[in-house]
Amino acid sequence: MISLVTQAAKHTFSYPTVAVWVLVAVGASVMGPFGTYSNYDWVPRTCYWFTICGCSVFLSQLVRGTVSRYIHDNTSWRFDVAAIMVMTLVLTPFVFGLSSIMMANIQGTHPDFWRIGRFVLLTSALITTIRRIHRFHQLTEAGQEGSGSIFMAASEEAAAPPEEGADNAEEAAQECRLRLRLPPEISDPILHLSARDHFVDVETGSALYSLRMRFADAVAEMDGVEGYITHRSHWIAADAVREPKRGGGKLYLVLSNGTEVPVSRTFRPELEAAGLL
Structure with a gap:
């Protein structure tokens, strides 16, 4: 709760x-x-x-x-x-x-x-x-991809890496491509991704930002960051995990910012093998 x-x-x-x-x-x-x-x-x-x-x-x-x-x-x-x-x-x-x-x-x-x-x-x-x-x-x-919305948190143009890469863009791309979609003022590491309708909520230690894109694409753009899918609509960064927790017969992973992310049976073996459970 x-x-x-x-x-x-x-x-x-x-x-x-x-x-x-x-x-x-x-x-x-x-x-x-x-x-x-x-x-x-x-x-x-x-x-x-x-x-x-x-x-x-x-x-x-x-x-x-x-x-x-x-x-x-x-x-x-x-x-x-x-x-x-x-x-x-x-x-x-x-x-x-x-x-x-x-x-x-x-x-x-x-x-x-x-x-x-x-x-x-x-x-x-x-x-x-x-x-x-x-x-x-x-x-x-x-189609399923979607091309834009007045509720879009970041435009596709802003998300695409520049052809002539500037230093800042290159540094961000080395960490993960998804960061290029976020505003410059959000500089904290990405801890958690969650799917919500046709949006993906990107959670850092101090901010929450919504991007209109597919969840699978958002996970793919977290290249360079070790992380795991814990549920069909949740992804977490491995370094963000603080401890596992049980509640109401369900299993959760508690992140460093206090967010509790659900763990489904499908992805539990992989998380156990990674030492997160």
């Missing part, structure tokens, strides 16, 4: 997630739904919606991570339905409680529990539908 919370927090404060929820919060602050425009001044209204949006992003990531432990295919309709329902059950009481606290001293009608619940359900369903349409459009337009 701690690893799920940690991953959700990293996703919440990673690019472009922060940009998305900040823009949504600003839009909600300007429009002021649920009576917040008439009941709040600009500053408390902005604080209210920034809190709502930020916590919603965090909880949605936490919910999706939890659901994925029971429904492994996160591209299936069963996964989407389960995520929508759990998100509604989790977020509705939170929004209702926060609204009740912040509007306790304000005259007027507060939004009732069921109205908030319907709003959360419809919003969750709308976002999920947009994700589905976006995914379908990418696959139709560019």
Whole structure:
């Protein structure tokens, strides 16, 4: 559970997630739904919606991570339905409680529990539908490889090594080609790769960055770094492993940054032979 919370927090404060929820919060602050425009001044209204949006992003990531432990295919309709329902059950009481606290001293009608619940359900369903349409459009337009997205963390041009290699690019390529896809400010060693829909989350000791690419391609670009696939959607650097851990009948590898990476039976023999288990 701690690893799920940690991953959700990293996703919440990673690019472009922060940009998305900040823009949504600003839009909600300007429009002021649920009576917040008439009941709040600009500053408390902005604080209210920034809190709502930020916590919603965090909880949605936490919910999706939890659901994925029971429904492994996160591209299936069963996964989407389960995520929508759990998100509604989790977020509705939170929004209702926060609204009740912040509007306790304000005259007027507060939004009732069921109205908030319907709003959360419809919003969750709308976002999920947009994700589905976006995914379908990418696959139709560019096949399984995909050619780009407004949510792409790094462009294909930035990922490709320059023809006339500069010193910095050559040094990065000697470590691994995947580093060329990351922003220059992310200089920590890559500890962990995890597949998420058509994205790969690249985790270092202090950052989490999402790249739109296939998981197998990301692993291939970690050439020069000793590492192992622990699960069909997880890769870890050997030097990042701190210790094995058991929990809930499952086996995990704890990394140096505290992330717990699941180990499947398929890849366990190789990890045992490497001395990581």
